Amino acid sequence: MPCDTVSLGGREARRERLDVLGAEQIGPYTLLRLERGELEPGVPGQFFMLEAPGRPLPRPMSLCQAPPGGLTFLLEPVGPGTRSLCSLRPGDAIHVLGPLGNGFDLDVQSPLLVGGGVGIAPLPYLAEALGDPPALLGFRSDRHAEVACLLPDAEVVVEPRLVTDLLPDDPGDVLACGPEPMLEAVRRRASGAQLAWEAPMACGYGACYGCVVEVGGRYRRLCIDGPVLRDVA
Numbered sequence: 080m081p082c083d084t085v086s087l088g089g090r091e092a093r094r095e096r097l098d099v100l101g102a103e104q105i106g107p108y109t110l111l112r113l114e115r116g117e118l119e120p121g122v123p124g125q126f127f128m129l130e131a132p133g134r135p136l137p138r139p140m141s142l143c144q145a146p147p148g149g150l151t152f153l154l155e156p157v158g159p160g161t162r163s164l165c166s167l168r169p170g171d172a173i174h175v176l177g178p179l180g181n182g183f184d185l186d187v188q189s190p191l192l193v194g195g196g197v198g199i200a201p202l203p204y205l206a207e208a209l210g211d212p213p214a215l216l217g218f219r220s221d222r223h224a225e226v227a228c229l230l231p232d233a234e235v236v237v238e239p240r241l242v243t244d245l246l247p248d249d250p251g252d253v254l255a256c257g258p259e260p261m262l263e264a265v266r267r268r269a270s271g272a273q274l275a276w277e278a279p280m281a282c283g284y285g286a287c288y289g290c291v292v293e294v295g296g297r298y299r300r301l302c303i304d305g306p307v308l309r310d311v312a
């Protein structure tokens with residue numbers, strides 16, 4: 080089993096070829112289960128670069144679940160790379176690099192998880208790490224909302240209702256992941272929230288500057304400054 084260790088600013092990530100254990104359809108999403116090999120699952124909110132067969136660039140994916148001996152990713156087939164990953168089946172194998180980036184800070188007093196669409200991907204792993212705190216999830220349709228089964232106790236809304244409609248006046252320690260408009264709305268309602276942002280990534284470790292975004296008036300390389308940012312006022 081080919082495996083390389085990559086040192087990134089004092090932290091180690093590994094690149095390894097992993098077997099596909101399963102691919103489960105949940106609404107429009109695919110839950111892709113890989114063997115874990117020698118990779119560490121990392122902190123919830125960190126991501127892995129998955130090399131889609133036949134595609135030139137890997138795709139960054141947050142870890143969704145870390146069952147014993149496995150790594151699970153939630154995928155939405157929105158382009159050639161994600162469609163290729165969604166077509167993987169047991170017997171296939173892909174190269175995976177990770178864990179990468181900064182995950183969520185788990186030292187929180189009253190966590191509230193907030194997620195939208197495929198952005199709920201890191202929340203099952205995060206919920207497990209935090210002892211299943213309350214969670215609010217929003218989706219664009221009932222079919223998309225089927226994936227809420229990954230967080231069985233979550234409160235769920237479907238558009239036109241928005242997940243931010245459910246935020247209490249004093250939301251506590253919000254940890255959120257989802258589309259940018261949702262994160263901006265959460266940011267306005269919950270100062271100090273930990274927000275996991277998304278951006279296209281080519282390398283995943285700070286070399287290509289393909290993931291630079293402006294957040295809170297500052298430019299960040301999301302792959303190494305994020306994807307979870309804690310200091311956005």
Ligand code: FES
Pocket residue numbers: 279280281282283284285286287288289290291300301302303
């Ligand atoms: S993905 Fe290359 S610098 Fe961030």
